[in-house]
Structure formats: structure tokens, C-alpha cells
């Protein structure tokens with residue numbers, strides 16, 4: 083496993099981090115299998131774990147706390163997120179800070195996350211939605227500064243809304259943000275336009291999330307894939323989205339080099355960009371952990387393939403189903 087600088091924090095994080103949503107919120111999760119997968123990831127050098135209070139109302143955080151205690155001799159970086167007070171994902175233009183992150187709510191949920199995790203300090207606390215219009219409201223920054231001084235958090239991040247990478251640019255310029263978490267993958271290349279150059283200039287850590295486009299880029303889905311009704315993917319992969327996603331993924335299959343898989347190519351595409359500090363595939367199975375972690379070996383995709391993949395950029399705009 084190779085490690086990269088996490089912006090200005092001084093942390094060295096594994097190129098392959100760990101996304102912990104699925105194991106606490108998607109159907110088909112098995113806690114024992116998730117625990118074995120997490121343990122394996124640590125053994126293979128993964129040291130960055132992304133969770134959120136909202137992933138199973140603290141369940142994912144509790145799984146992470148247990149993991150940290152099982153591997154007490156190793157430094158594992160904990161990244162979690164504060165849910166918006168109004169419980170609406172994503173935030174919408176016009177929402178005010180008081181609806182989502184008033185100071186008392188930031189403090190309350192930091193305390194809840196500390197308790198779920200069973201730790202004294204959270205390495206990275208992130209806002210789980212964001213509106214750039216909140217940039218100039220001093221209250222969130224002051225609250226985070228107080229939490230840092232109290233030793234409860236070490237760094238602050240924004241998790242930007244799906245397909246809105248630019249809805250954070252003014253906030254990053256305040257100097258109060260240490261990292262951004264953004265959807266970046268073979269389809270979603272828009273963060274390269276404005277967000278990544280700004281992160282580079284300001285030395286802000288970059289977490290590339292949803293590396294497989296919620297599963298499309300694993301190549302496993304067909305137009306007929308059906309998700310259980312109580313799985314959020316049944317509301318996200320509506321026919322309009324599923325059909326288009328499968329078509330876009332199918333076009334990539336002939337480009338996969340010999341000896342590689344589509345998932346390898348998807349992760350290596352992301353890691354071929356030096357601005358990315360870590361990418362966090364969602365994983366619940368040991369086979370997936372093994373397959374993904376080998377791609378954190380520092381081998382980038384060749385320039386001709388990267389140039390070809392640039393053509394598969396797919397710009398999408400938020401819709402009523404995109405969440």
C-alpha cells in the first residue's frame with residue numbers, strides 16, 4: 083500500500099481508504115463479514131476510514147470504533163460526518179445554515195459521534211451536505227475552532243453534494259477547511275475543472291468518493307438489475323438512471339487492459355491523479371477488499387488509456403432521484 087499526504091494535516095493516508103456506508107445502511111449486509119473485511123483492510127495497510135452518524139444512525143461509527151480498538155497499536159484515521167439538522171440530503175439552494183448546521187447541532191452531533199466511536203478525538207469531522215452560500219457565516223467556523231481547541235476534533239471537511247463539486251469553492255477560500263470529499267470517478271470528472279486546482283493551491287486534502295458510481299463501474303449491473311425496496315439504490319437506480327449507467331459502463335469494457343478488471347481500471351483512474359489523497363470504495367466483502375487494495379500499489383494507468391478515459395466523462399445534474 084502506498085500513502086499520500088492528506089493536505090496540510092501532515093497525515094499520511096492510504097491510497098485506498100474504506101467507505102463504510104453500505105455495511106450499515108444497504109440491504110444484504112452481514113456484520114461479521116463486514117468486520118472480517120475491515121480487519122483484512124487494516125492488515126493490508128488501509129488506514130483511512132470514512133463513516134457518518136447517518137450510516138445506520140451510529141451503527142457504522144460503532145463498527146469503526148470496535149475496529150480501532152481491535153487494532154490499538156496502529157494509527158487508523160477516523161473520518162465521520164455531521165448530518166444536516168433537517169435530515170434532507172442533499173441540501174438545496176436557499177437552505178440557511180440554521181436549518182442544517184447551527185452551532186448547537188454541530189456540537190451535539192460531534193458528541194454523539196465521539197460516543198458511538200468510543201474515542202476522545204475524531205480525526206476528521208465533515209459536514210454531510212454543504213451550500214457555498216454559508217461560506218461567510220462565521221458561526222460554523224468558530225464552532226469547529228472551539229471543538230479543535232477542546233481536543234474533540236483535529237480537522238474539518240466538507241462532503242460536497244452529488245454532482246455539485248463547485249458548491250464549495252468560496253468556503254474553501256475561508257481557510258477553515260482541511261479536506262473535501264467529492265464524487266470523482268471515470269464518469270464524474272468535473273472536479274478537475276475548478277475544485278482540484280483550488281485544493282492544490284490551498285493544500286486541501288481530497289477524498290474521492292463513490293469510485294464505482296454506486297456500483298455501475300464494477301460492471302455487475304444490467305438493465306434488469308433490481309434492488310430490494312428497502313435499499314436506497316432502488317430509489318436511485320430508477321430505470322432512467324440504470325439504463326444510462328449500464329450503457330456508459332458497457333462502453334468502457336473494451337478498454338480494460340489485459341490482466342486488469344473494470345474495477346482495477348476505475349480505481350487506478352482515480353489514483354492516477356496526484357491531487358487525490360485517498361479514494362474510499364464501499365466494501366463489505368473480503369474479496370472486494372483484496373481486489374481493491376492491490377490497486378494502491380502506486381502504478382498509474384498509461385497516458386494513452388487515461389486520454390481515452392477522459393472521453394468517457396459524463397456530466398450530470400442533480401435530479402429528483404439523484405439524492
Ligand SMILES: NC(=O)c1ccc[n+]([C@@H]2O[C@H](COP(=O)([O-])OP(=O)(O)OC[C@H]3O[C@@H](n4cnc5c(N)ncnc54)[C@H](OP(=O)(O)O)[C@@H]3O)[C@@H](O)[C@H]2O)c1
Pocket residue numbers: 100101102103104132133163210241242263291292293294295296297300345362363364365366367369370371373374
Ligand atoms: N454524501 C456523502 O458524503 C457520501 C455519499 C455516498 C458515499 N459516501 C462515502 O463514499 C463511500 C463509497 O461510496 P459507495 O459505497 O456509495 O459506492 P461505491 O464505492 O461507488 O460502490 C460500492 C459498491 O461496489 C461494490 N464493490 C466494491 N469493490 C468491489 C469489487 N472489487 N468488485 C465488485 N464490486 C465491488 C460494493 O460491494 P460490497 O458492498 O458488497 O462489498 C458496493 O456494492 C461510501 O461507503 C461512503 O463512505 C459519502
